[in-house]
Amino acid sequence: MTMQNTTTLQTPVAPARGRLRPLGQREVRITGGFWGDRQRVNGAATLEHIQSRLESEGWLGNFDRAAAGTLPEGRRGREFSDSEVYKFLEALSWEIGRTDDPALEDRLRSVVARVAAAQEADGYLNTMFGRPGQRDRWSDLEWGHELYCLGHLFQAAVARARTRPDAEDGLLAIAVRAADVVCAEFGAQGRDGICGHAEVEVGLAELSRVTGDPRYLEQARLFVERHGHGTLRDIEWGRSYFQDDVPVREAVALRGHAVRANYLAAGAADVAVDTGDEDLLAALHGQWDRTVARRTYVTGGQGSHHQDEAFGEDWELPADRAYSETCAGVGSIMFSWRLLLASGDPRQAELIERTLYNVVATSPAPDGRAFFYANTLHQRVPGSPADPEATSPRASSSLRAPWFEVSCCPPNVARTLASLDAYVATADDDGVQLHQYAPAAVRTMLADGRTVAFDVETDYPASGSIRVIVREDAATAAPWTLTLRVPEWATGAHLSVTSADGSVDERDAAPGTVEVRRAFRAGDVVELVLPMTSRLTAPDARIDAVRGCVVVERGPEVFALESVDAGADVSGLALAPGSAPFERDGRLWVEVIDRGGEDAGWPYQASADESAERPASRAVPLVAYHEWAQRGPSTMRVWIPAAS
Amino acid sequence: MTMQNTTTLQTPVAPARGRLRPLGQREVRITGGFWGDRQRVNGAATLEHIQSRLESEGWLGNFDRAAAGTLPEGRRGREFSDSEVYKFLEALSWEIGRTDDPALEDRLRSVVARVAAAQEADGYLNTMFGRPGQRDRWSDLEWGHELYCLGHLFQAAVARARTRPDAEDGLLAIAVRAADVVCAEFGAQGRDGICGHAEVEVGLAELSRVTGDPRYLEQARLFVERHGHGTLRDIEWGRSYFQDDVPVREAVALRGHAVRANYLAAGAADVAVDTGDEDLLAALHGQWDRTVARRTYVTGGQGSHHQDEAFGEDWELPADRAYSETCAGVGSIMFSWRLLLASGDPRQAELIERTLYNVVATSPAPDGRAFFYANTLHQRVPGSPADPEATSPRASSSLRAPWFEVSCCPPNVARTLASLDAYVATADDDGVQLHQYAPAAVRTMLADGRTVAFDVETDYPASGSIRVIVREDAATAAPWTLTLRVPEWATGAHLSVTSADGSVDERDAAPGTVEVRRAFRAGDVVELVLPMTSRLTAPDARIDAVRGCVVVERGPEVFALESVDAGADVSGLALAPGSAPFERDGRLWVEVIDRGGEDAGWPYQASADESAERPASRAVPLVAYHEWAQRGPSTMRVWIPAAS
Incomplete structure (x- = not known):
């Protein structure tokens, strides 16, 4: 590999070999x-x-x-x-x-x-x-x-x-x-x-x-x-x-x-x-x-x-x-x-x-x-x-x-x-792989000279639609393969390929990767729809620190409970039994109950019967974890105790 | 307070005033x-x-x-x-x-x-x-x-x-x-x-x-x-x-x-x-x-x-x-x-x-x-x-x-x-308070010159019997008060006072302190019996680190699960549902199940239905926490997850 070779790649990592070749700044532009x-x-x-x-x-x-x-x-x-x-x-x-x-x-x-x-x-x-x-x-x-x-x-x-x-x-x-x-x-x-x-x-x-x-x-x-x-x-x-x-x-x-x-x-x-x-x-x-x-x-x-x-x-x-x-x-x-x-x-x-x-x-x-x-x-x-x-x-x-x-x-x-x-993307001898989803313009040349050019349109992760719009015909009408990543959480993802001529091909896309191989024509649209419903995630039983807790996720984003929204310190809050996160006014919410209260003097007591009267629950909005602590001092927790 | 005064107390702490006066080495001897x-x-x-x-x-x-x-x-x-x-x-x-x-x-x-x-x-x-x-x-x-x-x-x-x-x-x-x-x-x-x-x-x-x-x-x-x-x-x-x-x-x-x-x-x-x-x-x-x-x-x-x-x-x-x-x-x-x-x-x-x-x-x-x-x-x-x-x-x-x-x-x-x-013990104007239970000889003089002298016989915490045997008559037959501490965990404690003449006075002793006031005679025996049954203790709901866990205690001792006894690393063990600690061969045991197993790849997954088949349980002896790590390298946990 010569200097000439790797300086043509505008990327921090340019291995001498490997399954995938990174596409650099000249080939991928987040838009x-x-x-x-x-x-x-x-x-x-x-x-x-x-x-x-x-x-x-x-x-x-x-x-x-x-x-x-x-x-x-x-x-x-x-x-x-x-x-x-x-x-x-x-x-x-x-x-x-x-x-x-x-x-x-x-x-x-x-x-x-x-x-x-x-x-x-x-x-x-x-x-x-x-x-x-x-x-x-x-x-x-x-x-x-x-x-x-x-x-x-x-x-x-x-x-x-x-x-x-x-x-x-x-x-x-x-x-x-x-x-x-x-x-x-x-x-x-x-x-x-x-x-x-x-x-x-x-x-x-x-x-x-x-x-x-x-x-x-x-x-x-x-x-x-x-x-x-x-x-x-x-x-x-x-x-x-x-x-x-x-x-x-x-x-x-x-x-x-x-x-x-x-x-x-x-x-x-x-x-x-x-x-x-x-x-x-x-x-x-x-x-x-x-x-x-x-x-x-x-x-x-x-x-x-x-x-x-x-x-x-x-x-x-x-x-x-x-x-x-x-x-x-x-x-x-x-x-x-x-x-x-x-x-x-x-x-x-x-x-x-x-x-x-x-x-x-x-x-x-x-x-x-x-x-x-x-x-x-x-x-x-x-x-x-x-x-x-x-x-x-x-x-x-x-x-x-x-x-x-x-x-x-x-x-x-x-x-x-x-x-x-x-x-964002890589190439191999047969096509291009999209790893991260963002509005982008992609244009590269495969090893044999075929040009691959497409735009990505998406407002992911706000929604789960990722549209790939082919901008140039596959050279000499040769097919190439577009590979899209389907995250592990995206059970129920769906793929559609709309040809420039209007014909539509649809199928389910299981977690892992999904491939579309064809002689792409300018105007062909591949749309991957990832289910962006919120989900409750539990830890492995061996992670002691968050036993009995769940985290709310949606797409790739982890959510958190913040005192600015909860109206109180979050230390005594727990997810109301049987409740699930829901959307309202463009935010994710959970039902919580308050388990705080007076100190027991000594905080270790005989295992209590949980049949005691449960406090009323109330709805509290969540914040995307990456947005926490943007509204002044607060307490916050990602893992929410699940009241049993 | 003069030098003379405090050097007569063989104790690290000799306050100028206070509710209780400490008894020093010349007055209390652990035997x-x-x-x-x-x-x-x-x-x-x-x-x-x-x-x-x-x-x-x-x-x-x-x-x-x-x-x-x-x-x-x-x-x-x-x-x-x-x-x-x-x-x-x-x-x-x-x-x-x-x-x-x-x-x-x-x-x-x-x-x-x-x-x-x-x-x-x-x-x-x-x-x-x-x-x-x-x-x-x-x-x-x-x-x-x-x-x-x-x-x-x-x-x-x-x-x-x-x-x-x-x-x-x-x-x-x-x-x-x-x-x-x-x-x-x-x-x-x-x-x-x-x-x-x-x-x-x-x-x-x-x-x-x-x-x-x-x-x-x-x-x-x-x-x-x-x-x-x-x-x-x-x-x-x-x-x-x-x-x-x-x-x-x-x-x-x-x-x-x-x-x-x-x-x-x-x-x-x-x-x-x-x-x-x-x-x-x-x-x-x-x-x-x-x-x-x-x-x-x-x-x-x-x-x-x-x-x-x-x-x-x-x-x-x-x-x-x-x-x-x-x-x-x-x-x-x-x-x-x-x-x-x-x-x-x-x-x-x-x-x-x-x-x-x-x-x-x-x-x-x-x-x-x-x-x-x-x-x-x-x-x-x-x-x-x-x-x-x-x-x-x-x-x-x-x-x-x-x-x-x-x-x-x-x-x-x-x-x-x-x-x-x-x-171990203190005095006030009216008598002596026993705070810690150990075989001991106690002899002191109250402020007005009354002598108090007794022995403590006990193998606490192995068992819960604490016997106080009065060694000298109360001077001039004046009464004094023996105060015994009843720990918070000792629900069901029992007190008996057996006079030198053979008469017996019995009563329950609630957690806190219990007092016996009388003109003690040499040979009087006060026996406090603390219930030394093992117990499962749960943490306050706000202690995140041990949520969903219990600890086994007996008397003042905390117990632990150690790999030397468990036959394996303790990271995947949980208390079998509904089980309670029991005694066998002079040790405390618990029933555990193993929740370890293959890694999930990513350890955070959708909240699982717990109705899956439960692994068989097995009995494992516990070790007093103060005795752990005395048998070579091991893993250990005090807090045991309670399988839900």
Whole structure:
């Protein structure tokens, strides 16, 4: 695979092989709807907000100080603050690819110039290490985050190279010089070390794909294989925190720090695919299965522990202490997407959808200038209104905050939204697969030269109609296959194909995927109708934290009970026996009863006879989880106790 | 109150006033049984084990280095390591008071001499601060623990002064000189500061009681009142961590770090009682009520968060991530005991009992040489056998560990067990109150000179018979009142009074207290019979984490299901519908069904019809919670799901 090849793909992930080929920004364009709105806010507000914070926090200024030779004096931010600048550059690159905004182009070039000026003569780049008065380079692999930061630099350079291959702004060259330093230090003949925070692996793998230089893939492979051999020092929470406890190919589930775990798994998937390592790929599929079956919240969120931002054990999924870091959601999408490309399994697309709607969409405020870092599923105490100027600890409030001391999440959301077009559809030799449903324009060429072009019209998830309108005849009238994903919850989905000539072909569509293969003509319409009725969902009996509870879902969206609507704290509410959610005035409602009341003094008493008189029920509207905490301080719960 | 007065009481707490007067070691002696066994192991093994670790970890050596003037070179341990030496001295003092062991006396004097040699010329004492190359004294009130360490020094000196007032070993003088430094620095004209870890308050209050010097009580009062005014820097978890968020008299519940919260509440109770501050005392009673009703585990354990070792919000009581630090249990006993002395409320004695049996008794291994730091209520993954030589992180294993990097718990258990005789009974003007049931000899003099002397015979909690055998006639045949506590769970308790002449008086005894007032004669026997049948206990509907579960209790003991007995992991087990615990072969058993099985892929599915065929049930024995993890690595759960 050459540089020419992968820079033609405007997508964050471009594997050397696999079941599906991703379609990038030049081939898929989201044109509106739920995600189009969020992309617009991201481009119009969030990117400016992030740059303003990177300046005011001094994290961009650190590069200027490096260039001026005045460091370490005045350096601000944590060890990993450089990485936020790189994620911002990645987000800008995708946004420029998406919109061609010249103001953003100027902004990017200006930041790249400041980064370039900070690079050391030998290619090393980090504002925290290596200068007189700073710690030595690579002297703190556990916590220093040097390789982690470079991994984000590489992803930014890859995004730029794929969206503006002829830009000559120098970002790719900066990345290549830094990558060469990494290979010299940590190559097969070099130091047997890994970074305490995985990320350099995905960065190196994509850099290899963009540049065609196999050394970077080999370096990624070395880092992946070195995990699990205890080269990092042990810590209170164990080496599982860094995934340095068990080799990647021997692990049975993701574990430890949830962002690290997903980033590493994503990098390992890149290595497995590009090196043809089927054993490693199979191990990663097994880890994904187990993690989804036993260690994932109903929102798609991952990470049960505040203490170490980590996965819990199997079935350990507390709602009230859910950490479910926004970045772990982003990492889960990175990992799932790579497996999807490799295998074509629609379950991975479904987890991505669930995570997008209930984690990624939940984090930013409607104005794009405040964010959730952690995403609890049960808020017990109303938070204080966030100070729009304040920098917050990472997970202390029930309200979105403008910035964090560890501010990984805002730029992670920004780069994900800006590149989201590239997660909508894929192609194989015979056609195109739609994985996510949004208003979109799709146009690509299959391997044999057939052009595929269609628009998607939908207001999903508000309703379940997804219409694919073919815009060009299949070249030489050759048939191709349109594959549509039918979510697991969409029992009773229905497909109709209306030909340009007016004939209609209808059939049921079972969960999984549904295919339409024909010599498509311009004007042909394929409509998939997903049933968008609300549903009550119960947890596996082994998930202790939400036993006896149900969650209301509709389509890919999880709903919540919020005190703003309930008129009281939600801690004593339960679903009225036998009741089901219903729609009224455009909202979902449930009947609840109140089981609060006076304290018992000691809250553990003889098992009570439940035949006592039941309090009257009342109807309370629900809120989509991604819309909670937008009306001021509140308490909230996703899982609603089911009164027995 | 003069020094003479309080040194006659061999008890850790000797308030100036209150509803009840504590009976100390000279008045109450535990003579065997459940607690007598543990006291014996504590004296024979634990104290030696602790000293050996204090030596090998270098924490005692720090004092030698201080004396030699070689610090900071070679100093070992955390900021608070001095306090473990002081808690060890306190434990030794009580054990000497209890047993008069000359070997322990030598050991204590040797350690006191090393501490004395480390004290600075002006009375300041801490091995971590104030020397050239160390941070300045009092320069880190948030984390430095200087006042915290001195609080433990004061408690040790008080224990020694009360058990050996004529010892002349110098420990009390060391404490007085250090307390004078504290008063000079932090007095009304001094620095407006508090310690990030409460403890100095209880220490100063008792030191005031022992010495009769009112300055120390006033200093304790100042520290109590200064809490809640934000003099400490804010931290990620908020100032509630240090109880510096809300003034003590305005708080509604204990919050923040659970050990700090209880120690502060205990010190505040001392101040409220001795200064006659009824408002403060009422606030503390309210906090106790709310904390017990909403923030306490069924074991009596407190603290829901690993991250900050803190109380959670109301109803936030996860079983699997229960922190329930052993020291928080000790702190809860300290706080409850002070309120009990002030008010006479048997609910405080009941919480103490629950905490003793299910937290304090759970921590040490049967050999007294390994400990739980945290006390989970649900172990999901078997731990690795503890290395008997290794020092562990504080809460990482499912198995007891010999020592911890933060090793507050072992000496805290040791001092509690060594002083336990002083928590058994109290006196008022009219008689004696028995709060805890253990084989014991009680002999005291009431205020008007009447002698009360009796033995307690019981094998409680193995059975529920508590026999009080009067050993001396009431002087001048004057009547006195024996008050016995009847636990809340003891519905159907029965009391009989058999006079020395053979006549019998019988009656039922409702939960609360039962009184027998008569002119007791030697040979009179009062027998309280508590019903020791097992019971199923359910949680308040607002405790989300254990909804749909029950716990098996018998008497004051909580029971657990352990994989060693269940023959499999306990994660999929549920109580068979309609079944009740039963006794067989001297153990408690339950019928369980297995609800585990194949993973569903995605663990959230449409609410299932529960009419599916139910798996066969089988009988599994339970283990007393305090005896779990004594047979190797296991999984365990206290709360058992009740299959609906």
